[in-house]
Amino acid sequence: MNALLEVDAIDVAYADFRALHGISLTVAEGETLAVIGANGAGKSTLLKTVAGLLRPVAGQIRFDGHDVSRTPAHQRVRQGIALTPEGRRIFGSLTVEENLKVGAHGRRQGPWNLATVYDAFPLLAEKRSRRGAHLSGGEQQATAIGRALMSNPRLLLLDEVSLGLAPVVIADIYKALPTITAKGTTVLVVEQDLTQALTVADRVQCLLEGRTVLEGAAADVTRKQVQAAYFGVDATEGQEDE
Numbered sequence: 205m206n207a208l209l210e211v212d213a214i215d216v217a218y219a220d221f222r223a224l225h226g227i228s229l230t231v232a233e234g235e236t237l238a239v240i241g242a243n244g245a246g247k248s249t250l251l252k253t254v255a256g257l258l259r260p261v262a263g264q265i266r267f268d269g270h271d272v273s274r275t276p277a278h279q280r281v282r283q284g285i286a287l288t289p290e291g292r293r294i295f296g297s298l299t300v301e302e303n304l305k306v307g308a309h310g311r312r313q314g315p316w317n318l319a320t321v322y323d324a325f326p327l328l329a330e331k332r333s334r335r336g337a338h339l340s341g342g343e344q345q346a347t348a349i350g351r352a353l354m355s356n357p358r359l360l361l362l363d364e365v366s367l368g369l370a371p372v373v374i375a376d377i378y379k380a381l382p383t384i385t386a387k388g389t390t391v392l393v394v395e396q397d398l399t400q401a402l403t404v405a406d407r408v409q410c411l412l413e414g415r416t417v418l419e420g421a422a423a424d425v426t427r428k429q430v431q432a433a434y435f436g437v438d439a440t441e442g443q444e445d446e
């Protein structure tokens with residue numbers, strides 16, 4: 205499989221504070237990678253850097269073989285990188301359908317349009333005329349993902365889909381993922397919810413304090429290994445080796 209996204213040893217800093225230290229990752233075309241880690245591990249920073257909202261101070265980001273490290277965010281959207289940010293950020297005064305149409309601005313050609321987004325998220329079809337401010341958290345999340353899909357991305361970046369949502373709602377949102385990947389969209393998802401991450405992803409990569417501490421096929425890593433990496437303890441000992 206060809207690598208669609210290659211992140212090569214990036215360092216990202218907020219003023220003097222270095223949030224990412226030499227992070228590398230690869231996402232193959234058609235694959236779903238979950239980046240996991242506790243609060244503050246650097247997951248959102250990584251996604252924002254891939255989307256072009258932050259610039260790495262070292263390292264390179266390649267999309268479809270081209271260096272996009274210095275490409276502005278809006279051009280990356282045109283090239284096929286779309287971000288669903290943490291906190292959803294949909295427009296409260298606009299309806300679901302109007303929010304979706306905002307995502308279609310300058311869109312690429314591809315399989316996503318209002319009809320296919322409503323197919324993937326039937327709950328949105330029923331609420332298409334409702335204003336964003338009057339939606340539940342799950343409906344807002346689905347709208348935010350649908351809005352990103354409307355640009356017809358080759359790579360969809362999902363930040364903390366499950367944040368603040370009830371388990372049944374999270375499951376409902378993730379039900380759409382196979383439909384999304386079946387249309388050829390590659391997905392990089394950031395998750396704190398380990399169960400969800402291991403269920404939906406082909407591969408997982410765990411960050412701790414801005415460094416990669418574990419990576420592997422979701423089917424090959426054990427829950428214990430992932431939990432140990434997540435909390436920064438030694439998995440072979442099963443306890444902290446003080």
Ligand SMILES: Nc1ncnc2c1ncn2[C@@H]1O[C@H](COP(=O)(O)OP(=O)(O)OP(=O)(O)O)[C@@H](O)[C@H]1O
Nearest residue numbers: 218221223241242243244245246247248249250396
């Ligand atoms: N705008 C900012 N200015 C300064 N430091 C920041 C900023 N945003 C994030 N950080 C710091 O960078 C580190 C990584 O944050 P980031 O938000 O990427 O983590 P995360 O893994 O996404 O966690 P969360 O789930 O809490 O969003 C943290 O120590 C955080 O405090």
